[in-house]
Amino acid sequence: METRGLEIYIVPLIIIIFFYLRGKKKKEAIATEVFHEAVQAGLTEPSSLHPYIDPKKCLGSGSCITACPESAIGMIKGKAVLINPTHCIGHGACAAACPHDAITLVFGTEKRGMDIPQISPSFETNVPGIFIAGELGGMGLIRKAVTQGSQAMESISKLKGSGNPLDVVIVGGGPAGLGGALTAIEKKLNYILIEQEESLGGAIFQYPRNKIAMTAPVKLPIVGEMHFKEVSKEKLLEFWHGVIKKTGIKLNLNERMETITPTDKGFIVKTSKGSYETRAVLLSIGRRGTPRKLGVPGEELPKVVYRLVDPEQYKNMHVLVVGGGDSALEAATTIADEPGTTVSLVARKDTFGASFSGAKAKNRDRLQELSDSGRIKIYYTAAVKSISPSSVIIKHGDQESNIQNNGVIVCAGGTLPTPFLKSIGVMVETKFGTA
Numbered sequence: 001m002e003t004r005g006l007e008i009y010i011v012p013l014i015i016i017i018f019f020y021l022r023g024k025k026k027k028e029a030i031a032t033e034v035f036h037e038a039v040q041a042g043l044t045e046p047s048s049l050h051p052y053i054d055p056k057k058c059l060g061s062g063s064c065i066t067a068c069p070e071s072a073i074g075m076i077k078g079k080a081v082l083i084n085p086t087h088c089i090g091h092g093a094c095a096a097a098c099p100h101d102a103i104t105l106v107f108g109t110e111k112r113g114m115d116i117p118q119i120s121p122s123f124e125t126n127v128p129g130i131f132i133a134g135e136l137g138g139m140g141l142i143r144k145a146v147t148q149g150s151q152a153m154e155s156i157s158k159l160k161g162s163g164n165p166l167d168v169v170i171v172g173g174g175p176a177g178l179g180g181a182l183t184a185i186e187k188k189l190n191y192i193l194i195e196q197e198e199s200l201g202g203a204i205f206q207y208p209r210n211k212i213a214m215t216a217p218v219k220l221p222i223v224g225e226m227h228f229k230e231v232s233k234e235k236l237l238e239f240w241h242g243v244i245k246k247t248g249i250k251l252n253l254n255e256r257m258e259t260i261t262p263t264d265k266g267f268i269v270k271t272s273k274g275s276y277e278t279r280a281v282l283l284s285i286g287r288r289g290t291p292r293k294l295g296v297p298g299e300e301l302p303k304v305v306y307r308l309v310d311p312e313q314y315k316n317m318h319v320l321v322v323g324g325g326d327s328a329l330e331a332a333t334t335i336a337d338e339p340g341t342t343v344s345l346v347a348r349k350d351t352f353g354a355s356f357s358g359a360k361a362k363n364r365d366r367l368q369e370l371s372d373s374g375r376i377k378i379y380y381t382a383a384v385k386s387i388s389p390s391s392v393i394i395k396h397g398d399q400e401s402n403i404q405n406n407g408v409i410v411c412a413g414g415t416l417p418t419p420f421l422k423s424i425g426v427m428v429e430t431k432f433g434t435a
Helices: 002-040 063-067 093-097 142-157 175-186 233-247 326-336 361-372 418-423
Strands: 050-053 073-076 079-082 103-106 114-117 130-132 166-171 191-194 212-214 218-220 224-226 230-232 257-262 267-271 275-283 318-322 342-346 376-379 382-387 391-396 399-404 407-410 428-431
Touching (some): 050 079, 063 093, 130 142, 142 166, 166 175, 175 191, 175 233, 318 399, 326 361, 326 376, 326 407, 342 382, 342 391, 361 376, 418 428
Parallel strands (some): 130 275, 166 191, 318 342, 318 407
Antiparallel strands (some): 050 103, 073 079, 114 428, 212 230, 257 267, 382 391
């Protein structure tokens, strides 16, 4: 009877352990596959702040995996591993959730350094009066960028007056810049916010239509709590437009900063539209900097753009996309789905795998599918030679082709602002997997 009583407890326990171990093995197999795909695609370098997981301290609790909102961490051989590095956006929830202090948040890796400007806890650089917040300082997460912009402006508000017309010039209309502007209004500072694009939003504005932007609740000066947790690009920009209308944020669009010159009283910020004398400067620009251009005749034509905003605008057109990364592949494949649209993709290297090795597997698979079906024509070992209102001439191998064309999207990355920072005296440190 006693043995039979034990069976009542032991059998269910064995079943529970069996299903637990089977589920754990399945999750580990998925994590291993994702990790191997990232390695094969060359997507092993995180773009911002990311976790370093010490395998000696990691006891495999899995709390960091549960906490990660981007599914960037997985369990392999009983240890947490950053399996999807390019998906990590520096949320930091993993480090907070780890019960064994096995996670350190770092910039860069042993193989690839990341340039980070030196800033104090008040977000001031080594150049007194120049402050940095948001993505340029290594923090691309929307919630934290807004908070940093606000905190930097708090510090600026404590600076002594200098007799300049402006207390601060804010450069960049993304989350950090908008957070800074709201605090400037709250502190009754004389400020101006300039943005080189035709709309606000920084990196968010450059997302493709309907892309999900991850964020989290954050308290905004004047406005109050911002409750979004997962929201589309359009909804987030709509929210920010509402904030601007409600608070009267002074925002100068299509105005690009060119130089910052120190004076006895502060700085002169020269832009594409004028000059501003100011006590302080808040740089809330992105790390992408200015889009890298092709440097060919005709590139100044209105049909040439440097990001995909709305695929629908290219319906019934021929579009040429330049580039081999995720942004280029996503632009080409998304546009190819529009009715009546034809797409050509210019790739520098000479084979499919080599040309797009830096892109995610799902994007490469989708491109291959559309290429095989004839909906996208890929030109290998190719470059744009010239652009006219109705056509594009490309050189591919030893040949040249004149393609009838309605639009060109250049996805060739950006010119990083590191040289600019150094030119105005801001010290920049290259971090190789350090905090």
